[in-house]
Amino acid sequence: MGLERRPPGGPGCWRHMPHRRWHRKSPVCQPALWPRQEPCEACGPRLDYLCGPEDNVYNIDFTRFKIRDMETGTVLFEITKPPSSNKGDKRDVDPNAGRFVRYQFTPAFLRLRQVGATVEFTVGDLPINNFRMIERHYFREQLLKSFDFEFGFCIPSSKNTCEHIYEFPALSEEIMREMIHHPYETQSDSFYFVDNKLVMHNKADYSYSGGP
């Protein structure tokens, strides 16, 4: 699976954005039909959130995250959220702020082929059927790859751990160079569904110009 390139000046061409109109969202894009229908690939990364924090009625809370290189087993990053973290201080914080993260990778990260992502999460009192994540990675308006992971069923009031394997697409040297030289123009949207209903939407952006 490689990049989806668009003709110069066509919809989604970043460089021509200030000078010509382009369709930010395709008329056929119907996120309401996700994930039964393949997510629209013409939309590019979302500029906003498709659901609010209050839509997480299942109280899904990610408490730990780890990524590792599958070829060498090297752990690249691991983060945890203690259960005693004080949520009272977040009264005045933009609720969307908790749904966004920013990574500063080095160029070496782009050479990796398989990355395992282990996520630990707790759920609330409701059983969760068909928990699923669709994650889309973009460089500017170009879709790099779409990932579809199933978590399956989650027992109420449980803590769960799951590892997903990201198979990175083969990127051309040109694209990698552009991604390195344009930090944070690589972005991702992570959509979480329960019974085919969107309950969470997280976003991230990435820099690949960091140095050790």
Place this chain on the structure above:
Amino acid sequence: MSLKMEMDVSGVSRAPISVLPAAAAQPAVEAKATLKPEVERPRCSSTPCSPIKSTVSGYQILHMNSNYLVGFTTGEELLKLAHKWSGGTGGSGVDVGSEKPTAGAGASVASACPEAFPASPLRRPLDVGLHRASRIYKAKSRYYQPYDIPAINGRRRRRMPSSGDSYLRPTGLAGAGVGSGEPSKALHGPLPLCLLRGKRAHSKSLDYLNLDKMNLREPAADTEVLQYQLQHLTLRGERVFTRNKT
């Protein structure tokens, strides 16, 4: 694609959780992320001799391999840093013509744009209008000169930048990372638009998506230009002003 899942009903994870950084094939040089400096580092209960790593917005970074990752931050930290750089206090201390930084996209943009705020002691009230933010962004290369320097030989002198000027702090868009340990250096590049838009009233996701489906018109060109400009606002340490000479 493989999947491994372990769950525990009682709330205790059955998956072995290592609090220590995992052993790496190659030496992992610890990289500093966007951090809150801590006076005391709590000790991990399972390994008393190993301090728990730094925290970011309540999260604890247990391991970061600087060969691949040199920085991590959250939207919350980005907004805090942007607010701090803008010179605003926590909440209503920002002269943006708006009561609170989270009042809307305009206020968020204004508070996130350090060029809009003159260095102390002068503070100019800032128009929250986004067109103003873009205009200030274009003028970022000018120096701020709070006082007149007497002309010599008929030629007006310009104040030379001093090392204490905040806008001279090296930031750069790449390479600096957070390895230097300064949290502000993690604030590279523009704030994401999803944060600049501030709070937004979301209806039920299905209703919202229906509205999205119904609106098939092209967005106005000026809106597109605005979005493009917003996405290219950069947060730097420099304070930029245009001096209106009357």
